[in-house]
Amino acid sequence: MNLDAPLRHEPATESEADPRLPANTRLKIIDGDVHPALRSPADLKPYLSQRWWEHFQTWGGRRRSGMSYEPYPKSQPRASRRDAWPEEGGAPGSSLRLMREQFLDAYGIEYGILGPLGLTGQSEFNLEFAGAIASAANDWQRESFSKPEPRLKSAIVVPYDDAEAAAREIDKRADDPAYAQVFMLTRSQEPAGRKRYWPIYAAAERHGLPVGMHVFGASGHPYTGAGWPSYYIEESSGHSTSCQTVVTSLVMEGVFERFPKLKVVIIEGGFGWLPALTWRLDKLFERMRSEVPHLKRRPSEYIREHIWLTTQPMEEPKDPRQLFDVMEWIGWDRLLFASDYPHWDFDDPFRAFPAGLPRERLHQILTSNGKAVYRLA
Amino acid sequence: MQGDFEAAIDCDVHPRLPTPKALSAHMDDFWRDTVEVRGIDVWDSAAYPANAPFTVRPDWRQARADASPAGLAAATLDRFGFGHAILNCLFPVQAFRDENLAAAFARATNDWIAREWLDKDPRLRASLVLPIQSPARSVEEIERLAADRRFVQVLVLAMGESPLGKSRYWPIYAAAEKHGFALGVHAGSSYHQAVTGSGWPSYFIEDYAAQAAGFHTQLGSLICEGVFVKYPKLKVVLIESGVSWLPPYLWRLAKSWRGVRQEVPWLDRSPEEFARDHVRLTLQPFDAPPGAAHIGRILDQLQSDDMLLFATDFPHWQFDGEAMLPAGLAPELKRKILIDNALATYPRLGRSP
Numbered sequence: 001m002n003l004d005a006p007l008r009h010e011p012a013t014e015s016e017a018d019p020r021l022p023a024n025t026r027l028k029i030i031d032g033d034v035h036p037a038l039r040s041p042a043d044l045k046p047y048l049s050q051r052w053w054e055h056f057q058t059w060g061g062r063r064r065s066g067m068s069y070e071p072y073p074k075s076q077p078r079a080s081r082r083d084a085w086p087e088e089g090g091a092p093g094s095s096l097r098l099m100r101e102q103f104l105d106a107y108g109i110e111y112g113i114l115g116p117l118g119l120t121g122q123s124e125f126n127l128e129f130a131g132a133i134a135s136a137a138n139d140w141q142r143e144s145f146s147k148p149e150p151r152l153k154s155a156i157v158v159p160y161d162d163a164e165a166a167a168r169e170i171d172k173r174a175d176d177p178a179y180a181q182v183f184m185l186t187r188s189q190e191p192a193g194r195k196r197y198w199p200i201y202a203a204a205e206r207h208g209l210p211v212g213m214h215v216f217g218a219s220g221h222p223y224t225g226a227g228w229p230s231y232y233i234e235e236s237s238g239h240s241t242s243c244q245t246v247v248t249s250l251v252m253e254g255v256f257e258r259f260p261k262l263k264v265v266i267i268e269g270g271f272g273w274l275p276a277l278t279w280r281l282d283k284l285f286e287r288m289r290s291e292v293p294h295l296k297r298r299p300s301e302y303i304r305e306h307i308w309l310t311t312q313p314m315e316e317p318k319d320p321r322q323l324f325d326v327m328e329w330i331g332w333d334r335l336l337f338a339s340d341y342p343h344w345d346f347d348d349p350f351r352a353f354p355a356g357l358p359r360e361r362l363h364q365i366l367t368s369n370g371k372a373v374y375r376l377a
Numbered sequence: 378m379q380g381d382f383e384a385a386i387d388c389d390v391h392p393r394l395p396t397p398k399a400l401s402a403h404m405d406d407f408w409r410d411t412v413e414v415r416g417i418d419v420w421d422s423a424a425y426p427a428n429a430p431f432t433v434r435p436d437w438r439q440a441r442a443d444a445s446p447a448g449l450a451a452a453t454l455d456r457f458g459f460g461h462a463i464l465n466c467l468f469p470v471q472a473f474r475d476e477n478l479a480a481a482f483a484r485a486t487n488d489w490i491a492r493e494w495l496d497k498d499p500r501l502r503a504s505l506v507l508p509i510q511s512p513a514r515s516v517e518e519i520e521r522l523a524a525d526r527r528f529v530q531v532l533v534l535a536m537g538e539s540p541l542g543k544s545r546y547w548p549i550y551a552a553a554e555k556h557g558f559a560l561g562v563h564a565g566s567s568y569h570q571a572v573t574g575s576g577w578p579s580y581f582i583e584d585y586a587a588q589a590a591g592f593h594t595q596l597g598s599l600i601c602e603g604v605f606v607k608y609p610k611l612k613v614v615l616i617e618s619g620v621s622w623l624p625p626y627l628w629r630l631a632k633s634w635r636g637v638r639q640e641v642p643w644l645d646r647s648p649e650e651f652a653r654d655h656v657r658l659t660l661q662p663f664d665a666p667p668g669a670a671h672i673g674r675i676l677d678q679l680q681s682d683d684m685l686l687f688a689t690d691f692p693h694w695q696f697d698g699e700a701m702l703p704a705g706l707a708p709e710l711k712r713k714i715l716i717d718n719a720l721a722t723y724p725r726l727g728r729s730p
Contacts (some may be wrong), residue, residue, distance in 0.1 A: 075637040190576040191583070225572040225587055226594040227539040233637050234540070234597045237630045241590035245573040248586050253579060272625030280586055280619050280664040287431040287694055288582045315628035317678065325674050326625065345636060 029349050030370030032310040033214070033267050033338035034103075034112035034152065036145050037078070037093035041119055043144065047136035055129060063123040064189070065218035072232040076344050084342035092342035096149055103341045104151055107349055110367075111376055112152050112341075113180050114141055115214050115267060120157045122185050123218035130159035135169055138179075146178035153180035153374065155212060160200060161189045167199040174207035180374045181210050181265065185217025186242035193246075193253030201259045210263040210308070210373050213246050215239035243269035244277050247307060251281060254294040256302040263373055265308045268340060272315035275329040278303050304331060308373050310338035311365060312347040320354035327361070336373060337366045382701070384460035386719035386726070387453065389563075389616050389659045389688035393443040394421070394468050395489055403488040408481040420482075422469035424565050425693070426581060434694040443692040446497040453691055454500055457699075460716070461726065462691075463529060464503040465616060466490055471509055471534050471567040479508035483518055487528070495527045502726060504532035504561050512545055516552045523556040529725040530559045530614065535591035536566035542595075542602030554608045557724040559657075562595055564588035564617040589664075592618040593626050596656065600630070603643040605655045612722050614657045617690055619664040624678035627652055653681045657722045659688035660702065660714060661695045669704035676703070676710075686722060687715045 038044065045053050065071045076082065078091050084102065086095035093099065104112060121133030134157045141154035156173045158166035173179050182204045190196060192213065204211045216239075222228045224238060243266045249255075256262060281299035289295065295302075309330070317323055327335060339347050349366055370376075397420050401412040411417070425432040433443060442452035454462055468486050473479040486506045495501050505528045507515040515531075522528055531553050533541065541562065553560055565588070571577045572587045592615050599605065599613060615623075630648040638644060644651075665675055679685070689701055702711065720727050 187575050191573060191578045194579065219575045221571045221574055221576050223574045224594040225566060226536040226591045229540050229594060229598055231601050231640050233633045233640055234601050237597055237633045238593060240629065241593050242574050244590050245575045248583050249578055252583050270629055272628055273622060276619065276621040276664050279621065279666050280589060283664065284582050284585060291580050291582055315625050316632045317628045322678055
C-alpha cells in the first residue's frame with residue numbers, strides 16, 4: 001500500500017479525462033491533510049527565543065502521554081511511505097523538492113493544506129513552552145513551505161490548552177494568506193466543546209478560518225475511556241472515537257449556537273462513524289433535552305451545517321455501495337479529499353475511491369468542497 | 378401483539394438498583410458489619426441519574442415496574458408472552474477501588490438476584506456480576522455460582538481500567554468458556570478514569586453517547602489481543618451499545634489489519650470474521666434515523682443474521698409504546714432475533730436450571 005505509490009498519476013477515473021468537464025474543473029485537487037516535517041529540530045531555532053531554544057535543548061519535549069514522542073511504536077519508520085525519504089536526508093515530508101516531485105506535481109494538487117505533527121508543542125505539559133513551539137512551527141511552515149510553494153497552505157498551530165495564547169496566535173496570523181486553517185488535535189485536555197476553548201472558536205469565526213481537528217494528541221488521560229490499548233492497530237483504528245468526542249462535545253456544549261459561522265474539519269479520523277453517532281445524539285437529545293436546554297436544534301442539524309471530514313483513511317466495506325450510503329447520509333458536500341502524504345496509509349486521489357462513485361461526487365470531494373471550506377484565495 | 382413476541386427472549390432487563398443495606402442482608406457477618414460500621418449507605422455511580430426521564434420510562438416509573446419481579450412481569454413478560462428475560466444488575470460493584478469490597482458486593486449482588494428475582498419467576502435468567510478489579514476473584518465468583526444454571530452470562534462494563542482483551546483478564550474467559558457463560562459487556566464505566574480519551578464531558582448525554590466508543594475499544598481489544606483465537610467457543614454480547622456503530626468500525630479495523638497485521642500475527646482471520654463468529658449485540662438501543670427508511674441498509678452492513686439479540690433494555694426509555702424492534706424486519710430474521718440467536722449465544726439458557 002505504500003511501496004507502489006506511482007510517481008506520475010495515470011488517469012484511473014473517468015472524471016479527470018472526461019472532455020465534457022470544463023478544463024478548469026479538471027484535476028484541481030485540494031488535499032486536506034499533508035504533513036510537513038522538520039529536517040531536524042534546529043529548523044525551528046530561527047523562530048525561537050534563546051530562552052526557549054535553550055529550554056528545549058536542556059529539557060526536551062515532555063508530553064501528556066509521559067513520553068517525548070508517540071507512546072505506540074508505528075508500523076514503519078516515522079509512519080511513512082518507504083519511498084518518501086528524501087535523498088538529501090531528513091524525514092519524509094521535510095523536503096519540498098521531493099514533496100513537489102512525488103506528490104504536488106505527480107497528482108496535480110492545486111492546494112495542499114498542511115497539518116504539522118511532531119514538534120508543535122500541542123501536547124506539552126508546559127503551556128508556555130507549547131505556545132513558543134507552536135508559534136515557531138507557524139513561522140517555519142510559512143517560510144519553508146508556503147512562501148516558496150504557494151500551493152501549500154500553512155496551518156495556524158495553536159497551543160489549544162492555553163486558549164488565550166491560542167487566540168492571540170490566530171489573531172497574529174489570520175490576515176496572512178499563507179494560512180488556511182486553525183489546527184488542533186482531537187485529544188485535548190478536556191473535550192473540545194468545553195468553555196475553556198471558546199476563545200479559539202471566537203477567533204477562528206472572527207477571521208473566517210475553519211478549525212481543523214486532526215487525530216492524535218495526548219490529553220493526560222488514557223487514549224480511550226476504557227484504558228490504554230496494547231497495540232498500534234488499536235490506537236489507529238480507535239482514532240474515530242476521539243473524533244466522536246470532539247463532535248459530541250462541540251454540539252452538546254452549544255458551541256455552534258454561540259459561534260454560528262464556525263466551520264470544523266475532522267482530519268484523518270475517517271468518516272464512517274458519523275451517521276451512527278448523529279442518529280445516537282438525535283435520539284438521546286429527544287429524551288434528555290432538559291439537560292442541554294441551550295440547544296435550539298437537533299444535534300444532526302448542527303452537525304450537517306458545521307462539520308466537514310477528510311476522507312483518509314477511508315473505511316473499506318467489501319460492498320462499495322455501503323460506503324456510498326454512508327457518504328450520502330453524511331452529505332456529499334461535507335467530505336474533503338485527503339492524502340495524508342507522506343504517511344504509510346497515503347490515499348492516492350485516483351485510486352482510493354471505489355469504482356462506481358459518480359463522477360460529480362468525486363469532483364465535489366476532490367475539488368469543490370475544499371474550495372468552500374478553506375480560505376484559498 | 379402478544380403473538381408477535383411469544384416466547385421471545387429479552388436479553389437486557391434491569392432490576393431497580395438495590396441499596397447497600399439490601400445487599401448486606403446477603404453478606405456474612407464481617408461484611409455486613411463493614412457496611413454498617415463504615416456507613417456505606419449510598420453507592421451510586423454517575424450513570425443513569427435516578428430521576429432522569431431516560432433512566433425509567435414514564436409509564437414504567439409510575440407503575441414502579443422495575444421494583445419487583447411482579448412489576449416486570451406485568452410490564453413485559455406477561456403482557457407480550459416473552460419466554461425469558463435476562464437480568465443485568467447495574468449496581469456499581471465496578472466502582473470500588475478496594476477489590477475486597479468489590480468481591481463482597483459482587484457476591485451479595487449475585488445472591489440478591491438469585492433470591493429476590495430468579496427464585497420469584499421461573500422465566501427469569503441473569504448475568505453474574507464480576508468484581509472485575511480482580512480477575513482471580515472474578516474466577517472465584519464464576520466457580521461459586523456455575524452450578525446455578527439460571528446465570529447464563531458474566532457481566533462487565535464497556536469502560537473499566539484496562540481494555541478487556543488484555544491477558545490479565547484471560548482467566549475469566551477460560552472459566553466462562555468452560556461453563557458455557559457468554560461474556561456480556563454492558564454500557565457503563567467504573568469511572569476510575571475519564572469516559573473519553575479527552576477527559577470528562579460536561580453532560581450525562583455525552584457520557585452515554587461515549588459508551589459506544591467504549592465498545593469500539595473493547596471489541597478492538599478482544600479481537601486484536603487474540604481472545605477469540607485462545608477461546609474459540611467464547612461469545613461476547615455487546616449490551617446496550619447502539620449497534621449501528623459496529624460495521625463502520627469493523628471496516629476500519631479490518632483495513633488497519635491488512636496494513637499492520639505483522640503487529641498481531643496470531644490473528645489468522647480478518648477482524649470482521651472474528652466479529653461475525655463471536656460477537657452479538659442487543660437491539661435496544663438501535664441508533665438509526667426515525668422511520669424505516671435506512672434500516673434495511675444498516676442491518677445489511679452487518680453481513681450476518683446471527684448477531685442481533687432482542688432486548689427491551691427495560692426500564693430505560695429507549696422506545697415508546699410497543700416499538701421494541703426496528704420496523705420492517707423480515708419474518709425469518711425476526712424469529713432469529715427474538716429467539717434463535719439468543720439460544721445459540723447462551724448455551725446455558727437451553728438447559729433446564
